[in-house]
Amino acid sequence: MGKKIGKQTVRLSKGVPILSTASTVGPKEAEGPLGAYFDKKVEDALFGQDTWEQAESFFVQENMALAVQKAGLKMKDMDYILCGDLLNQCTGSCFGIKNFDIPYFGLFGACSTMGEAMSLGAMLIDGGFAGHVLTGASSHFCAAEKQFRFPLPLGTQRPPTSTWTVTGDGAAVLAGKGEGPEIVEITTGKIVDMGVTDANNMGAAMAPAAAALLLAHFDDTGRTPQDYDVIATGDLGTIGRELVVELLSKEGYEMDSRFTDCGIEIFDAEKQDTHAGGSGCACSAVTFCGYFYPKLKAGEIGRMLFIPTGALMSPTSSQQGQPIPGIAHGLVIEGCGKGAAK
Amino acid sequence: MMEFAKAFLVGGLLCVIGQILIDKTKLMSGRILVMYVCLGCILGGLGIYQTLEEFGGAGATVPLTGFGFRLAEGVMKEVDSAGFLGIFTGGMKAAAGGVTAAVFFAFLAALVANPKEK
Amino acid sequence: MQTTQKAQQEYDKMVKKASPNSPIFTNCLKAFVSGGLICAGGQLLLNLFLDRNFTENEAALCVSITLIGISAVLTALGLYEKLGKFCGAGTIVPITGFANSVVSPAIEFKKEGMVFGMAAKMFLVAGPVIVYGTLTSMLVGLIYFLIGR
Incomplete structure (x- = not known):
């Protein structure tokens, strides 16, 4: 247990650099205060697809590929993909990355999935099991509302304690060596x-x-x-x-x-x-x-x-x-x- | 003119009661609708809702309590004419027009409209 | 983190304190005005139908069908949802709210097919209204049969 410090924390033997990240968001996020920071902003929450669920898989695919491209790498350089989402059985993720032809662990940590993916990715690299790991997480407001709450056209009021599901995908490339935080x-x-x-x-x-x-x-x-x-x-x-x-x-x-x-x-x-x-x-x-x-x-x-x-x-x-x-x-x-x- | 004011008042107040229930008890809208139908039906059975309808007109019949009231009226009328079996047919008969209209328009709407983002 | 019953109760108090309440007064005002307007509109329709020599029952049914139709159009255009956000119970309690709750799942789930999506999910929200309305009417009918006549 050489790398473990205390009860729940591990210190990696050396820092695992994050070579690149990519972010894709929907129209509402683009209008928000962080709008200017995202790589891709889409006007239409369907992203040109037929359903909300297909839209989510579509931007997962695009954004994951973008992260790899920004790292100056090719998809085949990735040893693992770790990602997840909120849809039943994580179809947002697996339908999005199915054509990448890379070993994949599907994750579910509800909205903590990005933390789970980056944690496990860094551990895989530190353990010497991978040189490059592509991590990510996604959600879609409309798909989440449909699954967890009500059909969108239903006229209801949201209580002041409620939150708004972000539409988008964030992806990060972790590596055994290289420059980056x-x-x-x-x-x-x-x-x-x-x-x-x-x-x-x-x-x-x-x-x-x-x-x-x-x-x-x-x-x-x-x-x-x-x-x-x-x-x-x-x-x-x-x-x-x-x-x-x-x-x-x-x-x-x-x-x-x-x-x-x-x-x-x-x-x-x-x-x-x-x-x-x-x-x-x-x-x-x-x-x-x-x-x-x-x-x-x-x-x-x-x-x-x-x-x-x-x-x-x-x-x-x-x-x-x-x-x-x-x-x-x-x-x-x-x-x-x-x-x-x- | 007076009947519009009465309809406005009665209908508005029925909605305010619903709003208080939503905000105070965190009840979902579906539960509110169920409560209103049952309440209207019971008040109709007790002969109380008739008074409200006479006073409020559409203000009493347009809210969902009015739908429940119509079920109660229907079932009692049917029991009068058909006896025991009226218990099984009266409510549904009274609801038939509204439910069929809802099914029809929902079907039409689903044919022409696609899900939209908020 | 302690998750004993006592800790949970204490946390519940903290949550209640930290969570803002809905602005109930303004919500009620909006519900009153919007709900009242819909009902006044219903009255207008009722008078129109009565003038056309419909019986009272027929006229009432015509009002319901008209309002359900209007609600379906607004729902399909994505406008009823915007009204609902502002009006709250004012657009839930009238029959237009019932119609909205039938039309919205029909539109939302059509992507899962016209049988198991649109049709099967149509009464996702409003089904309980039919179920409990029918049961209550049976109860009323039974009591009326036994003691009311």
């Missing part, structure tokens, strides 16, 4: 169930898992929130973020303005009427790939703790009155340029 430590989250049953308040359902992950990480590494330039959770939204701040302050940690949430960053809640913020696998994936990654690469961010969060539920479990357990996966990523970190 490096994944150095990984803290893997446990499932935390605090008995939240309100499917319109996902932030509250996931906040305890994010708080538990942060506590475990600080415990394992001996660091504090102030040792990071940015701590970004996945899709807690405004309510979830507030709850994490409160939960952490009870344990004696002060989460200051360096702590943000991808779901808060990606939409303008007032103007875009997204209520508590963005959510979905793509929320953390595109925000990291489009917004944070270039800042890490430019050395503007020295050390970042990236924590995609997920709410583990299905329409069936929800209808059966089961609570919504949460999960969160943490990655410490160090920016380029010496002296930025440490």
Whole structure:
């Protein structure tokens, strides 16, 4: 267990560089405050396809290929693809990458999937099992609404605690050697169930898992929130973020303005009427790939703790009155340029 | 003119009750519709909804409680004319027009319209 | 993270405090005005049909069919969903809301086929209304049969 530090954290024997990232988003995300940062923006949420589900697979395929191309590599250079999404049986991902002809592990971590993919990808590389791993996660607002809530044309009001599923795909190429921001430590989250049953308040359902992950990480590494330039959770939204701040302050940690949430960053809640913020696998994936990654690469961010969060539920479990357990996966990523970190 | 004001008032108030239920109890719209139909049907059976209809006109019949009321009226009329079997036929007969219209228009709409993004 | 019952109760309190409530007053106002307008429109239609020498029952049915038709058109154009976001219960409670709940799954699930998609899912939201409406009418009929006549 040489690489394991503490209970839930591993320190990789050497940093695993992220060679490139790519992000593709739908029209609403393009209009948001991060719109300018994404690689591809599409006007039509169908992406020229026949159904929402086919649209998701289509932009998974395009965006994954784009990430590889941006790394200056060919798809055949990839040893593994690790990705996932929210659709039943992860069809968004597998139909998207089926023609790449690359060994594939399909992942499900609800909206934390990007964290799961990058964690496992970095471990595969550090273990010497792969030279290049393509990781990614996707979601589609319309497909998710259709599967988890109601048909889109139904006239309902969204409560103020609800979040808006991000349409898009984020992909990152991890490598054994090369230039790029490096994944150095990984803290893997446990499932935390605090008995939240309100499917319109996902932030509250996931906040305890994010708080538990942060506590475990600080415990394992001996660091504090102030040792990071940015701590970004996945899709807690405004309510979830507030709850994490409160939960952490009870344990004696002060989460200051360096702590943000991808779901808060990606939409303008007032103007875009997204209520508590963005959510979905793509929320953390595109925000990291489009917004944070270039800042890490430019050395503007020295050390970042990236924590995609997920709410583990299905329409069936929800209808059966089961609570919504949460999960969160943490990655410490160090920016380029010496002296930025440490 | 007075009957429009009455319809507005009764219909508006029935919607306000629904809104309070949605916001206070987090009930989904589907459950609200079920509650309204059952409530209208029971009030119709008790002979209370008739008074509301006389006062509110369309304000009492357009909300879904009015649909429930029509079921109650239908089943009672059918029991009067057909006896016990009327219990099985009256409600559905009264609902037939509305349900058939909904099926027909939904079918037409599905033929011409495609799912749209929000 | 403690997930004992006590911790869960405490967390539940925290969540309630952190979660904003729906703006119930403005929501109710919107529901009142929009729902009231739909019903006043219904009254207008009712009078029109009564003027055309329909019986009261026929006229009421004509009003229902007309409103269901209008709702279907607005739903197909994607407008009813926008109205619903603003009006809340004002567009759910009237018969137009019932129609919207039948038309929307029919459109949304047509991609899964006209039989198992469109037709099978048509009453996904409104089915319970028919089921419980029918059952309640049977109950009313039974009681009326036993003691009402």
